[in-house]
Amino acid sequence: MTAQPHRITVIPGDGVGPEVVRSAQRIIAAAGVAVDWEEAEAGAEVFKRGDTSGVPRETRASIERTRVVLKGPLETPVGFGEKSANVTLRKLFETYANVRPARELPGVPTRYAGEGVDMIIVRENIEDLYAGIEHMQTPDVAQCLKVITRKGSEKIIRYAFELARREGRAKVTCATKANIMKLTEGLFKRTFEQLSVEYPEITAEHLIIDNVAHQMAKNPVQFDVVVTTNLNGDIISDLASGLVGGLGFAPSGNYGDGVAIFEAVHGSAPKYAGKDVINPTALILSSLMMLRHIGETAAAAAIEDAVLVTLEEGKAVTQDLARQTGGDVEHAASTTGFSDSIIANLGRRPATVPSRADATPPASPATRRPSWAYGPEVSAAVERRTIGADIFLESWAAPGEAGPALAALAGDVLLLQMVDSRGTMVFPDTGLNPDAVGVLRARFVAREDGVAVSDADIAGLLGRVGERFAWTHVEKLHVFAGEPSYTKAQGQ
Ligand code: NAD
Numbered sequence: 001m002t003a004q005p006h007r008i009t010v011i012p013g014d015g016v017g018p019e020v021v022r023s024a025q026r027i028i029a030a031a032g033v034a035v036d037w038e039e040a041e042a043g044a045e046v047f048k049r050g051d052t053s054g055v056p057r058e059t060r061a062s063i064e065r066t067r068v069v070l071k072g073p074l075e076t077p078v079g080f081g082e083k084s085a086n087v088t089l090r091k092l093f094e095t096y097a098n099v100r101p102a103r104e105l106p107g108v109p110t111r112y113a114g115e116g117v118d119m120i121i122v123r124e125n126i127e128d129l130y131a132g133i134e135h136m137q138t139p140d141v142a143q144c145l146k147v148i149t150r151k152g153s154e155k156i157i158r159y160a161f162e163l164a165r166r167e168g169r170a171k172v173t174c175a176t177k178a179n180i181m182k183l184t185e186g187l188f189k190r191t192f193e194q195l196s197v198e199y200p201e202i203t204a205e206h207l208i209i210d211n212v213a214h215q216m217a218k219n220p221v222q223f224d225v226v227v228t229t230n231l232n233g234d235i236i237s238d239l240a241s242g243l244v245g246g247l248g249f250a251p252s253g254n255y256g257d258g259v260a261i262f263e264a265v266h267g268s269a270p271k272y273a274g275k276d277v278i279n280p281t282a283l284i285l286s287s288l289m290m291l292r293h294i295g296e297t298a299a300a301a302a303i304e305d306a307v308l309v310t311l312e313e314g315k316a317v318t319q320d321l322a323r324q325t326g327g328d329v330e331h332a333a334s335t336t337g338f339s340d341s342i343i344a345n346l347g348r349r350p351a352t353v354p355s356r357a358d359a360t361p362p363a364s365p366a367t368r369r370p371s372w373a374y375g376p377e378v379s380a381a382v383e384r385r386t387i388g389a390d391i392f393l394e395s396w397a398a399p400g401e402a403g404p405a406l407a408a409l410a411g412d413v414l415l416l417q418m419v420d421s422r423g424t425m426v427f428p429d430t431g432l433n434p435d436a437v438g439v440l441r442a443r444f445v446a447r448e449d450g451v452a453v454s455d456a457d458i459a460g461l462l463g464r465v466g467e468r469f470a471w472t473h474v475e476k477l478h479v480f481a482g483e484p485s486y487t488k489a490q491g492q
Contacts, residue, residue, distance in 0.1 A: 005034035006294050009062040009069045014043045015268025016278040017072020023280035023339040024070065024287040027306075030343040031299045033291065038062045042085045043074035054085025055092065063093060069261040070290055072283070073268040083132070086263075090125055095254035095261055096152065097159045098123040098233065099289070102240035102250070105281075106312035106353050109325055110245055112220055119223040120169075121240050122160040123233025125254060127152045128184075130230045137472045138394045141439045148184040148229065151374040153191040159255070160227035161199045171203040172196070175212040175228040175236065182487060188229055194373065212236055216243065241265060248278075248320045251285035253293065262290040276334040279318040281307065284342070301357040306342045308350035316341035388414060388445035388477040389458045390486070394470040395440050402469075403427030406442045409464040413457045414444040418492055425491035432491050443489075445477065 010025065012018035028035060040059035047054045054076065063069055074085040089095075100121045104113065133145040157174070164172050174192040176185040189206055196204030207215070209232045215222060216236065220243050228236065241250035250265035264282035272278045284307060291300035310316055316333035323329055333341065349355040395402055399419055403426075407416040419427035420441050424434040444461060446453050458476065465471055478485035 005036040006068070006296075007036045007038060007066045008290070008294075009040050009059070009066045010037045011040050011042050011059065011069060011071035011074075013072025013268065014045075014075040015073060015270045015273040017043075017074075017268055019274075019276060019278055019335050020264060020280040020283035021070065021072045023335055024284050026339055027284060027303055027342055028287060028291065028299070031303050031346055033296050033299045038066055042071070042089065044077050044080075046085070047077050047080035052080070053083070053088050055088050060092060063089075063259060067259050068290060068294060069259070070283075070287055071261060071263045073264065073266060075268050075270075087130075087132075089261060090254055093256050093259035093261070094126065095256040095259060096124065096126050096155055097253075097255040098125040098237070099163070099253045099255060100237040100240065100250065100265065101285075101289075102237075102244045104244050105249060106308055106350065107314045107317075108245035108249060108311060108321065110243060112243055115221050117220045117243055119220065119240060120163065120167075120225050121233060121237040122156065122163065122225060122227045123237055124152060124156040124188075124228070124230050126230070128230035130234075135473075137392065138438050141437060146181070146184050148187050149374070150187060150191060151372075153188045154195065154372055154374060157188075157192050157195050157227055160225055161195060161202060164202050164225045165199065169202070169224045171205065171224040172199075173212070173223060173226045174204070174206045175209045175226055175232055176206065177209050177232070178206075179208055183485075185229060191373075192227070209236070213239060216240065238265070245324075247282065248318070249281050249285070251282050251289055253286065253289040255293075260290070260293050262286040262293075276336055277319050277332070278335050279320045280335050280339055281311075281318075284339075298357075301355070302346055303342070304356040305349055306345040306347075308353055308356070309345040309348045310338070310341045312350050312352050382481050384481075385479045386453045386455075386458075386476055387451075387479055388417070388443065388453055389461065390475045390477060391442045391444065391462065391465055392472045392474070393440050393442060393465070394438060394472055396436055396438050397440070398436075399426035399429070399440075402440055402442075405468060406465065409461070409468065410444055411457070411461060411464065413447060413451070413453060414461055415447045417443045417445045418489060419443070420489040420492075423490055425489045430491040439472065441489075443477070 010021060012021045040062045042055045042059050046056055076084045102117060102119050104117045127147050127149060129144050129146050131147045135143050137143055160172050174189060176189045178185040178189040192206065213236060216239055241247065247266040252263055252265050254261040264286050266282055269278060288300045288304050316338045317327055318338050319329050319332040322332040403419050406419060410416050418425050421434050422437060424432050462474060
């Protein structure tokens with residue numbers, strides 16, 4: 001029993017949220033952990049009251065105080081909010097690390113039962129296509145900016161290595177699409193390679209994300225810790241959940257520098273709301289991650305053992321699991337009944353799988369002050385030159401017409417290097433003939449090698465191009481420390 005109760009913000013959430021959250025709270029209390037819960041609101045009802053963020057000020061204030069949140073799923077009712085309250089919470093508190101363990105559980109049938117799947121997916125949670133920066137370039141052409149930063153990459157990759165070290169895990173796999181997105185996914189991969197040197201006791205490997213999906217479906221036990229960018233992580237963490245029993249069993253933690261939010265992966269399952277039939281395991285496992293986060297490791301191990309005993313014995317089986325195992329769905333355990341069984345099993349050790357009480361991770365080595373490669377001074381010291389600009393245009397003109405017209409507008413400092421359509425060069429003619437979609441990119445570079453192009457040169461160019469074409473956006477072309485800041489077009 002702890003002397004001082006822990007202060008934790010609890011957000012029961014929508015749909016089945018309150019039922020699964022109450023289960024976890026009851027079990028935590030039964031395990032003897034004293035918690036002073038600050039109950040807070042977010043989600044559907046908040047949106048309906050006209051708060052377009054879905055997260056009221058009092059809830060934010062509570063999280064600022066407690067720094068730890070246990071939350072149920074939140075709904076974004078159609079027509080009431082722009083952004084999901086879940087995403088708002090993640091962004092407000094910069095919980096950059098989404099951690100999703102996928103571990104085989106006894107009594108939960110899967111294709112790989114008995115093989116010992118036990119991996120942790122560490123997903124970057126803020127950047128990438130999820131920054132939500134989207135534009136319609138024309139009425140028919142949409143664009144989403146994929147933002148990957150050195151800082152964001154270093155934070156999540158170091159988080160993954162430190163997690164592996166803390167838990168005594170042997171391998172970290174970095175999963176990217178760096179072969180195609182050489183600058184964005186490539187930055188993540190290069191950062192991983194740089195940081196891996198600081199963790200010599202951990203095997204560091206890089207795999208292309210599509211191969212990770214393939215390998216995970218074929219031979220999942222090979223994975224230990226997997227670190228990856230946001231969209232990749234979204235997909236493969238769900239894949240990993242599917243390998244060990246699915247949504248009813250998938251926990252998660254969202255960790256930031258100051259705040260951590262623990263939640264089940266599943267949504268509000270509205271059709272089961274209030275019926276006391278939902279499987280609470282995912283939220284209970286999430287609450288174990290929370291207990292470990294606040295230092296209640298013994299209680300976490302005891303509860304985890306009780307969950308393992310309950311699943312292993314199969315005396316209390318929730319409807320979803322009964323359906324999967326061909327059991328008696330009609331007489332399946334209720335949410336409350338299943339939670340009562342876990343409470344009754346506190347103090348017991350599982351018979352068929354190792355007890356988590358024995359799996360205490362080795363003491364973490366003294367934390368060294370990490371060296372970071374990002375920061376204003378580091379960035380400012382990089383030798384740089386602007387050598388041109390890409391101008392994107394709304395145009396259906398044939399390349400043979402647009403190319404010469406654009407070349408004639410280049411001026412004295414710049415010349416037209418090429419025109420492309422969706423990344424495939426169409427001028428000068430390469431014989432490639434991609435479908436026209438109404439947007440072209442014109443790449444202008446300095447006429448003379450080594451000459452720096454000024455903002456005034458680019459502004460003048462834009463003015464001239466704007467008189468003949470409708471430009472939609474502009475990207476400067478730089479050389480940073482001798483390396484081009486842009487990729488070539490297909491065929492260039
Ligand atoms: P869902 O996860 O609620 O349901 C998907 C399916 O899985 C349903 O058949 C559901 O009945 C079943 N299921 C989910 N959890 C279960 C459990 N614990 N035990 C047994 N079966 C379970 O996903 P959805 O239907 O796409 O979304 C419903 C709502 O939840 C939406 O408003 C969505 O935006 C929201 N949502 C919230 C979160 C979150 O808060 N983190 C995550 C996902 C979805």
